[in-house]
Amino acid sequence: MEKLAVVVRIAFRNLFASRLKTAIVGGIILVGALLIVVGTSFVGSIVGGMSRSIIGSAAGDVQVYSSKSKDELAIWGQMGSDPDLAALDDFSKVKAALEKVPNVKSVVPMGISGAQVTGGNTIDLALGDLRDAVRKLKAGDTSPKVTQAIAAEKAHVRHIVTVLQGDQKNRAEIVSDTRATNAEEDAVLAKASDPAFWQSFDADPYAHLEFLENKLAPLAADADLIYLRYIGTDLATFGKTFDRMEIVDGTTVPEGQRGFLFAKMFYEENVKLKSARRLDKIKEGIDLNHKTIATDLDLQRMVRENQSQTREIALQLDDVKAKEMVARLQALTGSKETNVEKLLAEFFKTDDANFHARYKAFYAQLAPLLDLYRIRIGDTLTIKSYTKSGFVKNVNLKVYGTFQFKGLEKSALSGSLSLMDLKSFRDLYGFLNPATEKEMQAIEKEAGVRHVDRKDAEAELFGADSEPAPPDTGRDIVANATPGLNAVDAQNAPAAAAIHDKTVASAAFSQSELEHGAVLSAAVFLKDPSKLRQTLPQIEKAGSDAGLSLKAVSWQQAAGFIGQMVLLFWAIFVTAAIVIFVVAVVIINNALVMATLERVREIGTLRAIGAQKPFILGMLVVEAVVMGVVFGTLGAAAGAAIVSAVHAHGIGATADIMYFLFSGPRFQPLLSVPSLFIAVGAMIVVSAFSSFYPAWLAMRISPVQAMQTED
Amino acid sequence: MAAIVSLRDVVKDYDLGKVQVHALRGITLDVPQGEFLSIAGPSGSGKTTLLNLIGCVDTPTSGSVEVAGHDTSKLSERQLTELRLHTLGFIFQSFNLVQVLSVFQNIEFPLLLQGGLTVGERTKRIEELLAQVGLSEHIHKRPNELSGGQRQRVAVARALVSRPKIVLADEPTANLDSVTGQNIIDLMKELNHKQGTTFIFSTHDPKVMAHASAVVKVADGKLAENGGNPSGVGGAAAGVEAH
Numbered sequence: 001m002e003k004l005a006v007v008v009r010i011a012f013r014n015l016f017a018s019r020l021k022t023a024i025v026g027g028i029i030l031v032g033a034l035l036i037v038v039g040t041s042f043v044g045s046i047v048g049g050m051s052r053s054i055i056g057s058a059a060g061d062v063q064v065y066s067s068k069s070k071d072e073l074a075i076w077g078q079m080g081s082d083p084d085l086a087a088l089d090d091f092s093k094v095k096a097a098l099e100k101v102p103n104v105k106s107v108v109p110m111g112i113s114g115a116q117v118t119g120g121n122t123i124d125l126a127l128g129d130l131r132d133a134v135r136k137l138k139a140g141d142t143s144p145k146v147t148q149a150i151a152a153e154k155a156h157v158r159h160i161v162t163v164l165q166g167d168q169k170n171r172a173e174i175v176s177d178t179r180a181t182n183a184e185e186d187a188v189l190a191k192a193s194d195p196a197f198w199q200s201f202d203a204d205p206y207a208h209l210e211f212l213e214n215k216l217a218p219l220a221a222d223a224d225l226i227y228l229r230y231i232g233t234d235l236a237t238f239g240k241t242f243d244r245m246e247i248v249d250g251t252t253v254p255e256g257q258r259g260f261l262f263a264k265m266f267y268e269e270n271v272k273l274k275s276a277r278r279l280d281k282i283k284e285g286i287d288l289n290h291k292t293i294a295t296d297l298d299l300q301r302m303v304r305e306n307q308s309q310t311r312e313i314a315l316q317l318d319d320v321k322a323k324e325m326v327a328r329l330q331a332l333t334g335s336k337e338t339n340v341e342k343l344l345a346e347f348f349k350t351d352d353a354n355f356h357a358r359y360k361a362f363y364a365q366l367a368p369l370l371d372l373y374r375i376r377i378g379d380t381l382t383i384k385s386y387t388k389s390g391f392v393k394n395v396n397l398k399v400y401g402t403f404q405f406k407g408l409e410k411s412a413l414s415g416s417l418s419l420m421d422l423k424s425f426r427d428l429y430g431f432l433n434p435a436t437e438k439e440m441q442a443i444e445k446e447a448g449v450r451h452v453d454r455k456d457a458e459a460e461l462f463g464a465d466s467e468p469a470p471p472d473t474g475r476d477i478v479a480n481a482t483p484g485l486n487a488v489d490a491q492n493a494p495a496a497a498a499i500h501d502k503t504v505a506s507a508a509f510s511q512s513e514l515e516h517g518a519v520l521s522a523a524v525f526l527k528d529p530s531k532l533r534q535t536l537p538q539i540e541k542a543g544s545d546a547g548l549s550l551k552a553v554s555w556q557q558a559a560g561f562i563g564q565m566v567l568l569f570w571a572i573f574v575t576a577a578i579v580i581f582v583v584a585v586v587i588i589n590n591a592l593v594m595a596t597l598e599r600v601r602e603i604g605t606l607r608a609i610g611a612q613k614p615f616i617l618g619m620l621v622v623e624a625v626v627m628g629v630v631f632g633t634l635g636a637a638a639g640a641a642i643v644s645a646v647h648a649h650g651i652g653a654t655a656d657i658m659y660f661l662f663s664g665p666r667f668q669p670l671l672s673v674p675s676l677f678i679a680v681g682a683m684i685v686v687s688a689f690s691s692f693y694p695a696w697l698a699m700r701i702s703p704v705q706a707m708q709t710e711d
Numbered sequence: 712m713a714a715i716v717s718l719r720d721v722v723k724d725y726d727l728g729k730v731q732v733h734a735l736r737g738i739t740l741d742v743p744q745g746e747f748l749s750i751a752g753p754s755g756s757g758k759t760t761l762l763n764l765i766g767c768v769d770t771p772t773s774g775s776v777e778v779a780g781h782d783t784s785k786l787s788e789r790q791l792t793e794l795r796l797h798t799l800g801f802i803f804q805s806f807n808l809v810q811v812l813s814v815f816q817n818i819e820f821p822l823l824l825q826g827g828l829t830v831g832e833r834t835k836r837i838e839e840l841l842a843q844v845g846l847s848e849h850i851h852k853r854p855n856e857l858s859g860g861q862r863q864r865v866a867v868a869r870a871l872v873s874r875p876k877i878v879l880a881d882e883p884t885a886n887l888d889s890v891t892g893q894n895i896i897d898l899m900k901e902l903n904h905k906q907g908t909t910f911i912f913s914t915h916d917p918k919v920m921a922h923a924s925a926v927v928k929v930a931d932g933k934l935a936e937n938g939g940n941p942s943g944v945g946g947a948a949a950g951v952e953a954h
Contacts, residue, residue, distance in 0.1 A: 006823045013811030605807040608768055609869070610796025610824050612789060703768035703795070706807055707759060707881050
């Protein structure tokens with residue numbers, strides 16, 4: 001014991017005796033420990049954020065799906081397409097089987113899929129409203145409300161035409177080559193702006209509308225395709241089980257009703273007016289990440305885009321609103337300009353001094369004149385998909401509101417999945433239960449399967465001039481799950497149409513309908529998530545006991561490539577750490593060998609006066625370990641200080657990938673406490689390991705060396 | 712008196728690659744207990760090799776070296792180290808103190824290796840020794856705060872702290888000025904008288920040699936022919952010169 005004490009004492013004294021060695025070895029150990037603490041905390045926080053997002057917003061701890069599936073489950077898709085999963089026909093059986101597993105806490109039915117939605121094109125919406133009003137008029141409603149609506153919408157459309165003409169003129173100015181301008185487009189615009197066209201409108205409104213819809217509308221292609229990814233689920237159970245879920249705007253979908261809820265972040269990011277969204281982002285950059293417009297290129301880009309991309313706003317304005325907008329903009333900017341777009345460009349010319357005032361003014365004065373969201377709460381969203389059996393399915397869903405998850409508000413992962421009721425999901429996905437299958441066959445028989453020529457397909461499908469009636473008073477937005485495949489299965493059209501009508505009609509459903517129907521997967525929460533590995537086989541066993549072929553995967557696997565990414569981050573970090581270790585061992589080893597060679601006489605002396613070889617070996621290893629402890633602790637402390645400082649100040653995300661990794665706009669890593677011990681421990685191992693060779697060399701030093709003279 | 716060190720026909724060759732160096736070419740020597748023996752000779756004469764063999768840090772190529780009754784060529788490396796720890800004390804030409812330890816800790820070191828004493832016992836013994844070598848007020852200083860002479864006194868104390876039978880000193884005064892060197896020799900001699908510890912030291916300084924109770928002259932790996940042994944030290948061994 002006393003020998004160890006003296007060895008430790010010598011070791012501590014040696015820290016100060018050989019300053020160069022201490023500086024090199026200590027420096028490396030310090031940096032190593034620091035990197036471990038910082039790295040583990042950073043990677044841990046990123047991975048932790050992603051895991052929380054994955055588990056808390058979609059996957060649960062475990063996902064269960066049919067083992068007969070062709071592909072593996074991937075909640076966020078596989079490179080843009082959905083995995084081909086076999087359905088689990090009766091969820092209630094799955095639930096009953098899983099609930100027998102002791103570690104299972106709750107089971108939520110699910111289906112995850114996606115569809116492309118064309119988010120409202122302003123001119124389509126205006127023309128749609130115009131057509132609605134005209135139809136009411138034709139139906140005999142001559143109330144002032146209807147006639148006023150017709151007048152207002154006509155004015156709006158004419159305003160849009162003016163805007164488009166302006167665009168055309170600008171384009172012509174930029175591209176002096178006349179061949180670049182399109183004569184056909186000019187002709188359409190000329191006709192649409194001709195007062196004579198509008199005078200004749202009331203005489204034959206449908207023909208005029210058809211011209212406007214077919215010729216004019218395509219010119220104003222300001223609508224983006226929105227790719228919606230959604231979970232179809234038992235919304236009540238989902239809300240209870242994913243208990244951090246909260247409604248932000250609107251309400252939840254009433255029980256037993258069909259409905260759609262937008263993920264808040266998705267709604268903001270993809271449905272909101274782009275100018276407004278950019279203002280929000282600039283504000284976030286300034287307020288949260290302390291950037292300035294003067295210095296940050298990203299903010300500058302957004303300011304420029306807001307100045308140049310004013311058409312989305314201009315198109316929304318009818319005559320009345322346009323005038324009001326001009327007046328307000330003139331007051332706000334002090335400009336005498338009368339052109340809305342130029343005024344908007346002036347208004348959006350923001351810098352660090354006026355940004356916050358402009359931001360407030362935008363929401364207080366300009367936003368009331370605009371639709372901030374292309375799809376509003378209360379609108380009806382038509383999601384159109386091609387079912388697995390090849391039918392076209394339309395489901396009309398009311399958008400009830402938006403939701404987010406507490407603590408995951410900024411997570412791009414959690415914010416990307418919207419929700420719909422399970423019944424609608426089943427319709428869209430084309431599940432057939434025995435009852436609907438029978439019904440289908442009856443309908444097919446009744447309708448007769450006829451051969452229809454390709455050229456007649458359209459007429460067969462839609463009839464000559466039939467107008468599918470919108471099911472709700474809100475606007476219609478058409479989603480198309482497989483764009484580009486529009487001419488499919490004309491033969492089945494009548495049957496499909498029949499089913500379509502039926503699904504729209506039977507809007508409500510019972511809980512037992514939900515429970516007994518088909519699902520694609522089930523999210524399982526565990527009582528003890530740390531026993532996940534052991535629970536997976538138990539779940540599969542419970543499935544096979546109940547005659548179901550179930551496959552259970554961890555949330556990580558269920559997340560597909562995102563889950564792989566979580567693993568990849570750790571793998572990269574661990575690899576980097578190992579490389580650092582190896583380099584550290586080599587350098588420390590070298591430094592210690594040098595130091596040992598300088599101490600030959602001292603070690604020889606100790607041997608001469610009676611120290612055994614193991615004592616020398618132990619002495620050098622203890623010396624290295626002491627350095628590992630001292631500098632490892634210092635490094636870990638420094639690392640902890642850095643992590644705390646970063647946590648306090650935060651790192652602002654500057655690129656989309658960073659938003660994704662940070663699960664939000666700011667990265668505030670949490671100190672990983674175990675990493676402190678891991679860091680010190682690892683550094684002790686590294687230093688001990690590095691000291692073996694020099695210690696072995698030292699052990700071989702002969703006591704004769706002590707006798708040699710100083711030089 | 713019985714010989715505490717006894718060498719018989721000791722030959723030591725060093726194999727330096729292709730060249731063989733015959734450091735000792737057959738030495739027979741007996742050193743009685745309590746001797747204050749000086750080994751004299753020019754550089755390269757083999758006196759350091761001789762000291763190494765007596766000091767059990769090396770073993771002979773042939774012949775036998777007996778130290779305190781142990782034939783060193785029959786001992787393992789480990790046993791040799793034990794022998795050094797308990798039976799021998801060393802004083803080096805360049806003092807060889809552990810720079811990072813204090814005076815007290817340097818002297819304490821062999822006791823810690825030996826074990827068996829309590830803190831109090833150790834402290835008492837070290838303080839007594841320090842008083843004897845006249846360094847009581849420097850007990851907590853580091854070697855680099857001391858003069859050369861003081862350092863060598865610490866080394867002397869370290870060599871004696873484990874109460875060895877034999878103290879070996881390799882040119883103990885070579886790095887000291889003559890007055891300081893004289894003091895060290897006086898100190899060694901005093902300890903030799905008081906405690907009866909056998910001292911064997913090498914030197915080429917005639918003034919130092921003059922203090923020895925006997926002088927062994929080495930040249931070319933052999934004991935010099937001219938050395939007499941009037942006091943009968945070392946029995947029949949040649950080359951031992953007494954004063």
